[in-house]
Amino acid sequence: MGAYDGETVTRRRLFTGGALAAGGIATTAFALPAVGFALGPLFERTEPRMFQDVGPVGDFNPQSYVPKVITIDASVGEAGKSTVYVRKRDPSRDTDHLHQPYIAISNRCMHLGCPVRYVQASERFICPCHGGVYQFDGKVAGGPPVRPLDRFETRVVKGRVQVGPRFSLDSHLHRFKVRDPSNHVDGLWQYIYPSRPTT
Amino acid sequence: MKLLPGPLRRRRPAEPDGRPAAVPGDGDLRRGHDALVREREKEAERQRRREAALEVPISVAGWLDERTGLGPFMRGLLYRKVPPSNWFYTLGSATLFAFLSQAVTGVFLAMYYRPSATEAYTSVQHITNDVFLGQLVRGMHKWGATVMMVLIFLHLGRTFFFGAYKYPRELNWIIGVVLLVLTMVMGLTGYLLPFDQRSFWATVVAVNLNSSGPIIGPYLADFLRGGAEFGATTISRFYAIHMLLVPGLMAALIGAHLYLVVKLGVTAPPWMKAEKARELAKEEI
Numbered sequence: 001m002g003a004y005d006g007e008t009v010t011r012r013r014l015f016t017g018g019a020l021a022a023g024g025i026a027t028t029a030f031a032l033p034a035v036g037f038a039l040g041p042l043f044e045r046t047e048p049r050m051f052q053d054v055g056p057v058g059d060f061n062p063q064s065y066v067p068k069v070i071t072i073d074a075s076v077g078e079a080g081k082s083t084v085y086v087r088k089r090d091p092s093r094d095t096d097h098l099h100q101p102y103i104a105i106s107n108r109c110m111h112l113g114c115p116v117r118y119v120q121a122s123e124r125f126i127c128p129c130h131g132g133v134y135q136f137d138g139k140v141a142g143g144p145p146v147r148p149l150d151r152f153e154t155r156v157v158k159g160r161v162q163v164g165p166r167f168s169l170d171s172h173l174h175r176f177k178v179r180d181p182s183n184h185v186d187g188l189w190q191y192i193y194p195s196r197p198t199t
Numbered sequence: 200m201k202l203l204p205g206p207l208r209r210r211r212p213a214e215p216d217g218r219p220a221a222v223p224g225d226g227d228l229r230r231g232h233d234a235l236v237r238e239r240e241k242e243a244e245r246q247r248r249r250e251a252a253l254e255v256p257i258s259v260a261g262w263l264d265e266r267t268g269l270g271p272f273m274r275g276l277l278y279r280k281v282p283p284s285n286w287f288y289t290l291g292s293a294t295l296f297a298f299l300s301q302a303v304t305g306v307f308l309a310m311y312y313r314p315s316a317t318e319a320y321t322s323v324q325h326i327t328n329d330v331f332l333g334q335l336v337r338g339m340h341k342w343g344a345t346v347m348m349v350l351i352f353l354h355l356g357r358t359f360f361f362g363a364y365k366y367p368r369e370l371n372w373i374i375g376v377v378l379l380v381l382t383m384v385m386g387l388t389g390y391l392l393p394f395d396q397r398s399f400w401a402t403v404v405a406v407n408l409n410s411s412g413p414i415i416g417p418y419l420a421d422f423l424r425g426g427a428e429f430g431a432t433t434i435s436r437f438y439a440i441h442m443l444l445v446p447g448l449m450a451a452l453i454g455a456h457l458y459l460v461v462k463l464g465v466t467a468p469p470w471m472k473a474e475k476a477r478e479l480a481k482e483e484i
Contacts, residue, residue: 038422039422041421041422041424041425041426041432042418042421042422044426046426046427046428046430072428072429073428073429073430073431075316075430075431076316076317076429076430076431077316077317079316079394079399079429080316080428080429080430111407112403112404112407112408113403113404113406113407114400114403114404115400129400129404178427179417180407180410180416180417180420181407181410182407182408182410182411182416183410183411183416183417192413192414193410193413193414193416193417194414194417196417196418196421196427198421198426198427199427
């Protein structure tokens with residue numbers, strides 16, 4: 001009951017509510033920037049990868065992959081480098097519609113991200129961690145990986161092969177925006193593992 | 200104020216008793232008598248000092264108690280009734296000790312460790328090879344982590360098999376499970392910090408495991424990495440989570456966990472209850 005007839009909000013209630021509201025505003029005022037600070041990188045694009053030189057066109061052939069080292073993140077030294085397997089596109093063998101003059105395959109396993117290596121004798125990419133195996137074109141041949149190995153865009157400038165941004169592929173070698181390893185992209189899976197603002 | 204039991208309680212300093220009156224006599228006897236008196240006075244002085252020394256901790260405790268009212272609280276905490284228990288009941292304390300050991304060794308490791316992708320590995324090598332007792336402290340932290348995990352699961356097993364999670368202790372079980380998960384987060388984030396090949400690739404796998412969760416998984420992975428790729432922010436992020444965020448949460452939750460243990464009391468082992476029930480049943484017949 002209020003101090004007079006018809007009072008709907010007592011002085012005590014008003015002040016209690018006001019104090020709580022002021023406390024809430026103060027808390028939000030420091031919590032929101034802190035949370036935004038921590039979550040900021042989720043909504044920023046990761047530094048776009050420039051095209052990097054991996055050697056003259058003469059280094060590469062359509063029959064076998066040549067391992068080259070590229071820099072993913074220059075600020076972290078050795079940890080920011082990665083191996084990319086490069087070969088010349090073979091029109092009779094590569095029936096994809098990716099329009100890449102050279103095929104540059106990432107060594108990041110699409111199961112959980114371990115580094116795969118190319119074995120020429122079996123023409124397979126093999127992962128040391130959990131037994132993932134990929135065919136010559138990077139499609140999954142066996143084991144737990146969920147999609148073909150990622151590739152990088154390629155181009156030729158003045159007789160030298162350059163490797164650019166990464167892209168992901170579904171099981172029919174259709175191009176997708178970069179996804180993490182372990183993320184399916186076939187059919188409805190592409191919505192269950194959405195592309196993020198960072199890529 | 201009755202903080203401490205019986206013999207340690209405040210006492211009046213003893214009077215030097217039985218002091219004989221000076222008796223006139225011949226010189227030798229008198230000298231002997233004086234020596235005896237001096238000896239007794241010295242003894243009484245020593246006694247007074249002992250008494251005074253005993254007073255010090257009591258008066259310090261009294262000073263604190265007068266100003267904090269901790270006396271009844273500490274008595275309730277330390278002299279509370281517990282059921283006849285056994286060694287299984289020490290597993291919770293052992294886990295707490297493992298946590299404290301991790302906290303202390305972690306603080307000292309932080310004095311030499313540098314959380315940057317280019318320096319982390321060399322700073323850990325420096326701790327291991329150059330710093331006095333560095334190998335020991337790092338070893339305690341590394342193996343202590345495993346010991347803590349083992350102790351948590353033994354403590355969890357004791358709680359489960361003794362039925363100690365039942366009403367009214369469900370909330371303490373839930374807090375315990377959250378603490379278990381937070382300990383696992385500690386294990387995950389701490390594993391990256393040596394920044395050798397094993398820890399790097401294990402963390403790559405762990406982050407991609409997080410990414411495999413539907414819808415929010417990829418965002419969670421981005422949060423852990425601080426972006427789409429392992430970069431300069433990843434290791435400092437893991438370091439901040441490992442030594443500031445999660446330990447703070449754990450300390451708070453351990454406080455709540457202990458409060459509930461004291462508040463609700465400790466469950467008797469199930470077989471004790473069974474015996475009691477049989478006695479009751481006999482009485483009822």
